[in-house]
Amino acid sequence: MNITPERPHEESTHGGGGDDGGCLSYYGHDDDHAGGGGTLSYNLHDDDDHEGGALQLLSPAPITLEDHTVTPGENTAGLWARRAQVVDYAIVSGSRTRAGAYVAWNCLIETFEGAQFTVRKRYSEFFLLHEQLKSTFPRSVKYLPELPPKSVISKFRPKFLESRRQGLSYFLSCILLNPQFAGSPLVKDFLLHS
Template structure:
């Protein structure tokens, strides 16, 4: 074992201890991420110094299994209706007016309650347990703010995002679970 000589500038005078960190041995292994990365000439673009732009590709005309499952272009929730219960204040609920635009130019109009979105998410998670991470969470519930416009607007945005993510995912878009939600 090597003995270390204290550096007078780094010796703790009060305790008589050396606080200088030990120098690494000459045969120390250097982690690969510390080493300088060298590119070979084949990976360098010698012509244009600008990076290439992102290219979007339209695969809707392809006959792959994934593209066959896709049938929706977009979904949105434009507004909602508060259905009042009788007597007033008891049994009220919100119905969301959803519009799904299809790839063939048509559209589907849906009227759904929040509880139906909850059921859809639960059934999709049960049917596709390994893909639950691809499903965004639904907006939270609230007992107090249920009918306040600000709360309803945030919920509308969250439900619209959820519906788009589900409809535009080829794994979910062709599933019987989603079809049951859309056509019931």
């Protein structure tokens, strides 16, 4: 594939007639053209003697939030966690009929000092933290991600639980990588007191 710039009203080198031979043109302004208002076209030609490849569309990679700061600075004084994620869950049984059963979410936190710890939290605790942060930081609500939705019917289904795990992990990462939220006693109490 090669790119050939062509000025309007000049002969094209890529063949005659109405067939462009599979070329793609881009038209933009060319201030160097006599008169100052012409266009410049770029044609992409398929030539057998030039190596080239087709353009390839890549699907986006999943987003992972992780802070690569070595140590917090003056604008990030409230930060203390390098990484936070909800790694898995456990279904805690109630009775034989699952009455009273609930899901406990295992949260892995890594600090700037390299220490790691895991805490188990219920969805209701995440919900309470979300509500407390909304009322404590009313001007920062736009930085507070929504929690994944509740479901009475799909509550223990693996697909639903995996979707919820990802949503809770995103929520936790956003909270702990935001200096205002991470420095809050609400967040520290949430993680350090079970």
